[in-house]
Amino acid sequence: MDKIEIKVLNPEAAIESEKMMVCAARLTQRGHQIKNMDDFIALYEKDYKTETASAMASLPHPTIQKFGVINVVVVGASRRFLAQITRHQNEVKFMSASLQYSDYSGEADFVVPYSILAKGAQSINPYLGICYEVMAAYDRFVASGIDNDAAGYMAPQGLRNILIISATPYQWKHMITQRTCRRNTDETRYVMLRIWEQFEKFCPAVFEDTGPFCMRGVCPEGKMSCNNSLYLGATPSEIIGLDYPLLKEVTANG
16 A cells, blocks of 8 residues: 555646635626626636535535636555446546556566565465466466456465546545544545645645544444544545554655
8 A cells, every 4th residue: 555646637627616616606696797708707717715615515515616626636656546437427527547458467466465565575475376376377467368358367465556546526525524534444434635735735615524424423324333423624635644653754755
């Protein structure tokens, strides 16, 4: 997990989404004042305070948070993360590297799960040894004439991948809320915490009320709860430092 990189590809879209959110909310109340296009553009360009954007983001009207799409690339997360995050399909699009078209012969690298990373070389080396052993068989199959698509069935879930995720601010908030919960796998939590961390830089007013359910009320997991609630106001950076101290420096530098 120490080599996973996150980047918002179009930060201007995050800023524009915030502007559109405020404009859309104002439009519902000022339609009687808009007589022509100039009137609408004046409304669209009207300044607003951060407090206004925060108030709009907290309203129970998700449509105003859907006038924009933010694209994020995740480099180095596993194909297990891919399988988990693509459960989200409502207003979310994905594009991944393909095991059918990409030839990983001699190119494979693997995510080391946090619990194994924490145990050090005594656990990391055997884990990676098994992963590379499997991909050595992959290499032999491809060299013998078996196509990438068929050989790809042998690839471990830990194989690193490249994934583009495209979603509206509302759906990003939904994914972050669900996937930063401690009931998720460590890698999925870490990736979504890193994404949340990026969003806070570009449009904090929209994403300030984001985070796992336990930060804002009762955990919906019931008896499946981790019984270890996070405190209200915790930032993604603070959560990473708390739950993944070995990755704190990686996060700060990346």
